[in-house]
Amino acid sequence: MLSSNSSKNRDREAVHFVANLFAANGWEVKEVENMPGRRSDLVIQRGGDRYLVEIKALLEGRADRVIPLLSQAVLVAQSNAYEYGNARPLAIVCVDHASLSLIEQVSSFADRYIPNQPIGIVSKNGLRYFRGMGFAELNAEPEERKWHSSSPPNQPVNLFSDLNQWMLKLLLAPEIPEHLLSAPRQLYRNGADLAKVAGASQMSVSRFLQQLRREGYLDESSRHIMLVRRADLFRRWRSAAMRPAPELPMRFLIRIPAQQQIQNLLKSQDGEAYLGLFAAADALKLGHVSGVPPYICVPKLPRPGDEKWKSLVAAVPSEVPDLILRQSAAPKSAARGAVHCDNLIVSDVIQLWLDVANHPSRGEEQSDLIYQKVFRPIIEKEC
DSSP, X not given: XXXXXXXXXXXXXXXXHHHXXXXXXXXXXXXXXXXXXBOOOEEEEETTEEEEEEEEEESOOOHHHHHHHHHHHHHHHHHHHHHHSSOEEEEEEEESOOOHHHHHHHHHHHHHHOTTSOEEEEETTSOEEEESTTXXXXXXXXXXXXXXXXXXXXXXXXXXXXXXXHHHHHHHGGGXXXXXXXXXXXXXXXXXXXXXXXXXXXXXXXXXXXXHHHTTOBOTTOSSOOBOOHHHHHHHHHHHHOSOOOEEEEEESSOSOHHHHHHHHHHTTTTSOEEEHXXXXXXXXXXXXXXXXXXXXXXXXXXXXXXXXXXXXEOOTTXXXXXXXXEOSSHHHHHHHOEEETTEEEOOHHHHHHHHTTOTTTHXXXXXXXXXXXXXXXXXXXX
C-alpha cells in the first residue's frame, strides 16, 4: 500500500487502496479531479449516501502525526463537500502500521472535537477504524502474523456466539411484541449504534456485521441495519442451537405447591435464571405440550452445597422431579432477552424456540408452532 518512499506515490497508492476497500464493500467509487479551486480524491456512493473523501498518507502511525493530519483532512473534506454541493465529507488517513492505542487516541480526539464528522484510519497491517453512519462495518482488527499459528486466514465469525445471538435479537426486536422479547425497540444506522446498545466493542460488532454481509444476510439498500434471507438465517440459528445441554432433575425439600416455590426461586437468582421450554411457552400463551416438568435455565449448573439452591435436592431416578435445571448455551443473550410474565422471569420467544427445538417430548411440534405464530409473519413481511 505505502511501500514507496515518494510522498506523491504514497498518496496515490493510498487513494487506490481506499478506493478498492470501498468498492469491495459494495460502494460505487470514482475519482474526482480538477474541482474548481480544489482537488478531491474520491466520491463514494451507496444507496442514497454520497461522500466526498479526502485521503492523507503517512508512514508512521504516531498519534502526534496522525491527529494533526486527520484534522487537516477534515477541514479540506468539509470545504470540498460544501463546494461539491451534494455530498458529505469523509476524512481518511492511511498509515503503514496502526495500533489499537492509536485508534483509542483518535477516537478520544474525535469524541471531543469532531463528534459528528465521519472519519477513518486504515493501515497496511489490516487495522481499520471508521466512525460515521454506514462505515462501522468496515472496521477490522490488525492482522497479527503469528509464526506458530495454525489458524486459517479469514476465519469466519461464529454468527451464533452468545454475544451475536443477542445482537440478532436486537435487530429483530422492533418486529417482535414486547411481551415476547425484552430488548430496545429501535433501528440501528450503523455498527456504532448497535455496539452502544449491545454493550459490545465496535470491533466485535464490525466482525459480526462483516460476516452477515459476507453471507448475504444484510439489506445493502437500507439506511439501517436490516436482516434479509431470514428463513435461511433462522434455519441456521436453530441448527447451531441443536446440541445437548447439561441438565439436573431436582425436587424441593419442602413439599408445598411447586409453583410458588419456583417464583421465589427465580426471584432469588438476581436475574440469572429464567423459566424455559414448555413452561415458558405456557406463560407466553404459546403452549402446546403438557406433562413435562418445568425447566429453569441457568448460566451454570449449581454445585453441591450452593447456598443459592439450598431449597432443592437432586431427584433420584425413581422420583418425578419438581423441576429440571438446564445450563444455557447462550447465558448472556438469554438473560438479557428474558421477559417478566405473571411474577415470573420467562424465556424470550426466540430463546424458547431455540431451546425447545430438539426436546424429545414433542419439542419439534412446539418449536414449529412458535415459528408459525411468531416468526413466519416476520419472514413473510420481508418478501
